[in-house]
Amino acid sequence: xxxxxxxxxxxxLLLESDGLENWANRLEPGALRCVAQPIASALNRALRPxxxxxxxxxxxDEAAHLGWSDDAVRLARMxxxxxxxxxxxxxxxxxxxxxxxxxRPESKSVLIAAAAAPIVGSVPHSVGLVPLTPIQQGxxxxxxLAGDSMMAVGFGTDLMRKAGEDKKLRxxxxxxxxxxxxxxxxxxxxxxxxxxxxxxxxxxVIVAIGANDGQSFVVDSRVLSFGSEEWRKTYQSRVADFxxxxxxxxxxxxxxxxxxxxxEPFNQRISIVNRIAYTVVSHDPKASWxxxxxxxxxxxxxxxxxxxxxxxxxxxxxxxxGIHFTEEGASTMMAVLxxxxxxxxxxxxxxxxxxxxxxLQPRVPNRPAKxxxxxxxxxxxxxxxxxxxxxxxxQEP
Amino acid sequence: MLFPTVEYALFxxxxxxxxxxxxxxxxxxxxxxxxxxxxxYGFWNWTFLPLLIGISVFAGVVAKFIQHSNSxxxxxxxxxxxxxxxxxxxxxxxxxxxxxxxxxxxRGWFAPSPPRxxxxxxxxxxxxxxxxxxAISLLVDCHRGKVTEPVELGDALLYVAFFxxxxxxxxxxxxxxxxxxAVRRNPDAIRVxxxxxxxLSGLFKKVVISNMLATRLVExxxxxxxxxxxxxxxxxxxxxxxxxxxxxSGYTDIAVGCALLLGFHLPRNFNAPxxxxxxxxxxxxxxxxxSRWLRDYLYFPLGGSRKGPLRTGFNLMLTMLLGGLWHGAAxxxxxxxxxxxxxxxxxxxxxxxxxxxxxxxxNSTAWRWIARILLFHxxxxxxxxxxxxxxxVAFDVFRxxxxxxxxxxxxxxxxxxLFLGLAGQYMPSRWGNALEVELGRWPALARGAALAVxxxxxxxxGPTGVAAFIYFQF
Numbered sequence: 041x042x043x044x045x046x047x048x049x050x051x052x053l054l055l056e057s058d059g060l061e062n063w064a065n066r067l068e069p070g071a072l073r074c075v076a077q078p079i080a081s082a083l084n085r086a087l088r089p090x091x092x093x094x095x096x097x098x099x100x101d102e103a104a105h106l107g108w109s110d111d112a113v114r115l116a117r118m119x120x121x122x123x124x125x126x127x128x129x130x131x132x133x134x135x136x137x138x139x140x141x142x143x144r145p146e147s148k149s150v151l152i153a154a155a156a157a158p159i160v161g162s163v164p165h166s167v168g169l170v171p172l173t174p175i176q177q178g179x180x181x182x183x184x185l186a187g188d189s190m191m192a193v194g195f196g197t198d199l200m201r202k203a204g205e206d207k208k209l210r211x212x213x214x215x216x217x218x219x220x221x222x223x224x225x226x227x228x229x230x231x232x233x234x235x236x237x238x239x240x241x242x243x244x245v246i247v248a249i250g251a252n253d254g255q256s257f258v259v260d261s262r263v264l265s266f267g268s269e270e271w272r273k274t275y276q277s278r279v280a281d282f283x284x285x286x287x288x289x290x291x292x293x294x295x296x297x298x299x300x301x302x303x304e305p306f307n308q309r310i311s312i313v314n315r316i317a318y319t320v321v322s323h324d325p326k327a328s329w330x331x332x333x334x335x336x337x338x339x340x341x342x343x344x345x346x347x348x349x350x351x352x353x354x355x356x357x358x359x360x361x362g363i364h365f366t367e368e369g370a371s372t373m374m375a376v377l378x379x380x381x382x383x384x385x386x387x388x389x390x391x392x393x394x395x396x397x398x399x400l401q402p403r404v405p406n407r408p409a410k411x412x413x414x415x416x417x418x419x420x421x422x423x424x425x426x427x428x429x430x431x432x433x434x435q436e437p
Numbered sequence: 438m439l440f441p442t443v444e445y446a447l448f449x450x451x452x453x454x455x456x457x458x459x460x461x462x463x464x465x466x467x468x469x470x471x472x473x474x475x476x477x478y479g480f481w482n483w484t485f486l487p488l489l490i491g492i493s494v495f496a497g498v499v500a501k502f503i504q505h506s507n508s509x510x511x512x513x514x515x516x517x518x519x520x521x522x523x524x525x526x527x528x529x530x531x532x533x534x535x536x537x538x539x540x541x542x543x544r545g546w547f548a549p550s551p552p553r554x555x556x557x558x559x560x561x562x563x564x565x566x567x568x569x570x571x572a573i574s575l576l577v578d579c580h581r582g583k584v585t586e587p588v589e590l591g592d593a594l595l596y597v598a599f600f601x602x603x604x605x606x607x608x609x610x611x612x613x614x615x616x617x618x619a620v621r622r623n624p625d626a627i628r629v630x631x632x633x634x635x636x637l638s639g640l641f642k643k644v645v646i647s648n649m650l651a652t653r654l655v656e657x658x659x660x661x662x663x664x665x666x667x668x669x670x671x672x673x674x675x676x677x678x679x680x681x682x683x684x685x686s687g688y689t690d691i692a693v694g695c696a697l698l699l700g701f702h703l704p705r706n707f708n709a710p711x712x713x714x715x716x717x718x719x720x721x722x723x724x725x726x727x728s729r730w731l732r733d734y735l736y737f738p739l740g741g742s743r744k745g746p747l748r749t750g751f752n753l754m755l756t757m758l759l760g761g762l763w764h765g766a767a768x769x770x771x772x773x774x775x776x777x778x779x780x781x782x783x784x785x786x787x788x789x790x791x792x793x794x795x796x797x798x799x800n801s802t803a804w805r806w807i808a809r810i811l812l813f814h815x816x817x818x819x820x821x822x823x824x825x826x827x828x829x830v831a832f833d834v835f836r837x838x839x840x841x842x843x844x845x846x847x848x849x850x851x852x853x854x855l856f857l858g859l860a861g862q863y864m865p866s867r868w869g870n871a872l873e874v875e876l877g878r879w880p881a882l883a884r885g886a887a888l889a890v891x892x893x894x895x896x897x898x899g900p901t902g903v904a905a906f907i908y909f910q911f
Contacts, residue, residue: 049450055890096897107850
């Protein structure tokens with residue numbers, strides 16, 4: 041067995057030195073990374089002249105060519121006429137002429153300002169949504185769902201299901217679990233997003249991202265500790281860059297604020313991520329903030345796992361990990377969200393007809409309420425519009 | 438720590454090296470494996486380690502009391518205490534909010550007033566269903582006298598926490614595992630090639646087949662069934678049948694292979710389940726360690742088939758309903774168990790028919806194939822309930838089978854892995870044995886290098902990222 045293991049270890053180091061270095065680079069800053077990263081880098085440097093890593097890359101290209109890869113950037117680079125979304129190949133997009141991967145759109149001046157703006161002290165509970173224009177007759181509104189597992193689990197699924205009932209909406213999936221904006225070395229959204237969307241020109245991009253971003257990262261060989269001034273500035277600039285990327289095709293952006301989390305230390309981290317994202321979004325006239333806490337938090341704005349239904353039952357709003365939305369939790373927001381995406385009266389009627397497992401939903405006002413504080417007559421995604429049945433602890437509209 | 442990750446590979450290589458360095462000192466060896474198992478579990482979340490240790494210590498101590506009790510009454514009492522505590526722990530973590538939510542729903546029919554207390558469900562410790570079942574197995578096997586040697590506390594701890602099977606089985610019997618701890622490991626007796634083949638087969642099933650089917654076929658359809666027609670829906674149902682088999686049996690293959698390299702034998706958990714021609718045979722081939730556990734510790738104590746046909750039917754239904762609930766605190770799992778219970782009851786009636794024409798049909802080859810296909814589709818119907826997050830989605834999936842529509846998801850790679858996932862079960866087992874013998878003729882270094890090449894290929898063919906194993910949630 042010993043010799044077999046020796047043969048295995050030598051061969052796997054030769055074959056996977058590139059992959060091993062990638063793995064080490066992806067580790068969070070810490071003891072393991074401190075040990076693994078220099079070793080893996082040195083090993084890869086030493087073995088690179090053998091050409092095995094290049095051969096491995098060519099094999100990956102070949103595999104991608106035959107349809108075995110889900111790496112959007114690799115696919116876009118290899119075949120600019122075809123791209124695929126990352127979470128699944130079930131994208132409803134008809135793609136062609138993907139932009140070359142790796143191009144970064146120039147940040148607009150507003151986003152440059154947003155990237156440098158002082159970070160807000162807190163995220164308001166009620167934020168106005170500037171209404172979208174009605175969808176013209178015979179046209180469809182292309183909506184991209186982008187983000188990490190906060191989009192993939194519960195929220196995106198329910199939204200796709202509801203949007204599937206509205207013929208005027210076409211949903212494209214561009215989400216990837218386990219990603220974020222803090223670690224472009226692991227998954228670079230600035231490259232991946234254009235590759236995922238291809239030649240589509242989305243009208244709206246809904247972004248739910250950031251739950252994995254409460255971590256330190258390395259910039260120029262220096263560890264920026266989570267929450268430090270430098271970390272905040274770097275992260276803020278990454279959020280602004282990402283926003284510029286998704287807006288580069290002229291889309292309006294709806295940024296889904298992260299809800300309060302069950303674990304308090306994690307919640308504190310998420311609150312910093314939220315404040316930074318809100319700072320950037322609030323400086324951008326093309327982007328709106330969606331306050332999910334208004335729907336799923338309790339009266340004090342804290343984490344809530346269950347809500348009471350109008351008939352005295354319980355409905356689970358959050359998955360048992362205390363992080364993601366359940367579909368029922370997401371459902372509490374969908375009526376308002378769907379009316380924002382398609383403000384036509386037929387849409388409201390369709391929403392009323394939708395079968396739903398969520399007993400809270402029928403209690404959601406079917407007409408968007410106007411804000412008394414917003415001169416633009418914007419939709420309000422706030423506590424005052426929360427479903428009446430969530431009102432058992434003083435949340436009555 | 439997931440099996441198909443660099444972290445696990447490094448962890449396992451380190452454990453393997455150290456374990457075989459100290460195997461001559463059994464106490465040190467077992468102590469080291471126990472620490473490694475706790476490190477493996479704690480890598481995910483240290484906060485639940487006290488629970489794992491607590492359950493193991495409790496089961497070990499109660500097992501000793503059972504063994505040392507002279508009277509039958511005392512043994513029964515200790516068993517009752519032990520099993521009750523284990524079930525209460527499992528019930529609290531896994532079923533308390535499910536019960537509470539159903540209680541409020543039930544109460545709402547009569548007095549619709551919302552609950553006044555904020556309800557937070559306990560975080561579900563990883564693998565709790567498995568390690569609690571191990572603890573119960575220890576208690577029951579001691580009570581039945583199947584564990585003949587006095588139970589050592591350290592052995593009991595290692596039995597419950599042994600890392601290859603800790604998270605998702607296979608469910609070990611104390612009576613089968615503890616005797617292995619009593620003898621010194623013998624490195625020369627290990628079927629190294631068998632272990633490597635199992636690990637490779639498991640990795641391929643999980644990383645390539647299961648992950649690709651999940652991301653490219655099953656997840657899209659089950660997320661938004663209404664976006665797909667009959668062809669894609671049917672393909673996704675078949676896809677999930679292949680996915681869950683490859684996912685779970687892949688995990689088991691890796692677990693069995695790793696345990697084998699450490700010198701331990703874990704029971705076989707799958708035996709080409711979709712080749713079964715009747716529900717009884719299916720459960721002898723699917724998740725074998727669970728179905729045997731349910732049979733021995735639930736079905737038989739209920740009376741099995743000894744108390745008449747009606748009681749037998751009841752026992753079968755109850756066993757399968759509870760088996761369904763074991764998988765998760767949701768009514769869809771209960772319905773899945775109920776469907777399998779019903780299949781078992783119907784099959785029992787059918788197979789006991791004395792009508793000669795029917796017996797002739799039973800025994801024909803044509804019928805065996807028809808039965809195999811029928812059973813596979815019945816099992817697939819169950820998988821829809823198992824996979825769907827709610828009955829609404831499950832019924833949506835069933836309804837879409839009646840909506841014509843060409844397939845949009847049947848790409849070549851998807852079709853290939855689907856074929857491999859299902860048809861692979863018809864691969865003769867002698868092929869595996871022949872490969873093992875052939876590998877045995879190779880020089881050891883070349884064998885290791887070949888193993889590395891296959892792992893590199895698996896990594897290339899698999900989708901990016903590693904999805905957790907389906908059975909981790911149970």
